[in-house]
Amino acid sequence: MLTNINIIFKKELKSYFNTPMAYIFLVVFAIVTGYFFTNTFFLFNQSNMRALFNIVPLVYLFFIPAITMGLIAREKNIGTMEVISTLPIKDVEFVVGKFLSALSLIALGLAFTLIHFFTLMNVGTNIDYGAVFTGYLGLLMLGAVYASVGTFASSVTDNQVIAFIISVFIVLVFFLMDKMLHFMPVSIAGLIQYISVDYHLSNISRGVIDSRNIIYFASLIGLFLFTTVRVLEIRKWR
């Protein structure tokens, strides 16, 4: 099980770096987040990375669907899905391997933003290292949720553009839920707030690692990956 996941993972990561995909993502991600962070960093004159942690979820909205859109849709499109399906490998191994490769690329992108942390260490005072750590943890978890959404969207179509649009849409719904609370009837506002990602992310970013938030993220990832595996299974029955 783990070996097969690892083989798929390595192959996928290699293909990110064999195409311009990974380089473009990493460079543009670093530039965009860097611009928004440093722009306000010296203005606010605060020793924290709040600005970065606020901007990254926004950047995610379009970047993660872009790196995940090809994961499965492309295999379907060029027909290699048939080769993979007839190799002795389970659908779940295939899906998890793909998901992890996208997650690693996101983690690498996040690692590049650590440069801002080093800046902070040099110029800042009274840095709350705990909050920085949990902030990054939250961003990684959020990235993982979005990557699982992207993997799912990529499995329902063989067209990468459609996969991109579907995952942007789903990701936006999760992102906006919290911001729409004012327009919701009070009776369901609590529920909506509980399923919005922002609510759980802000808890983590504040420096509180609560198992409820971790379970929330983990179950979303599990749900989307499970659905992806199911979607792949349905194909055989069509």
Added chain:
Amino acid sequence: MIQVKNLSKNYGDVKAVKSINFEINDGEIVGFLGANGAGKSTTLKMITGYLTPTDGDVIVNGLDIQEHQLEVQKQIGYLPELNPLYGEMKVYDLLEFTANIRGIKGKKFREALVRVLEQCSLKGVIHKQISDCSKGYKQRIGLACAMIHDPKILILDEPVTGLDPNQIVEIRELIKSLGKEKLVLMSSHILQEIQLTVDRIIIINNGEIVADGTNEELMAGFMGNTQLSVELKNCTNEGIDELVATIPGLTLNSVDQKNGSHFASFEYAKDEDPRESLFNHAVKSNWVITEMTSHTAGLESIFRTLTMEEK
């Protein structure tokens, strides 16, 4: 050994494969023949586990594919139609990836690599990117991937499409040599290719098997009549009518007159060879036979008869 029992596949309302049955033993090379859309690829996809049958079973070496899919897939090497490959990968990387998923690593992989590079003559392109390879090479890369684990069963969907004549001969020789110990099931719509490569032919039409047998069996069973064309001098139309009347089993298809010669085309049943009596009759009537050719029906006409009549 592959056993296919009452296998059916529906795509919505369309019945692509209708309850087909056949058995293939080890060491047999079987050609799967059919027009486009006849259900060849669908059947192969069900045997390899890519599609789940609507009804019926595929049993490979005693294992039912639906219950033991991974076990069965370990024993099968499959080259899909159109041979999809990851263009951005290097040839070596793709072979390594395929081998690793099949559990072949380290020293075993190096041995397997040497073997498939030799068999598919791929040495020259091993470090090339796949998208830069020619179509012939791509086809052989796909074949190499299907053979990397030295499978007992090889299923090849249109393996020679896009190859030049020399490469076709190479692949044919390769398939023949593999077929000595392995079970090879290949589909094709190139009839000559099938005829030259395989031991047994299964013809499928509209999702049903319409013929199953060796090349000779098909010839004997489906086209009993042989065509005979004769060119005669000093002959008359009435004379030909008389000839047909005197020789039993001979029927006239057409007669044509050109430059003082008669070109007649006859048809006769296989066991009633009329050529000798025709010659004697011609001598008696003072005709000169300038040409006499007989042709047995080829696989092509069998194929046409079998796949056209249902329409």
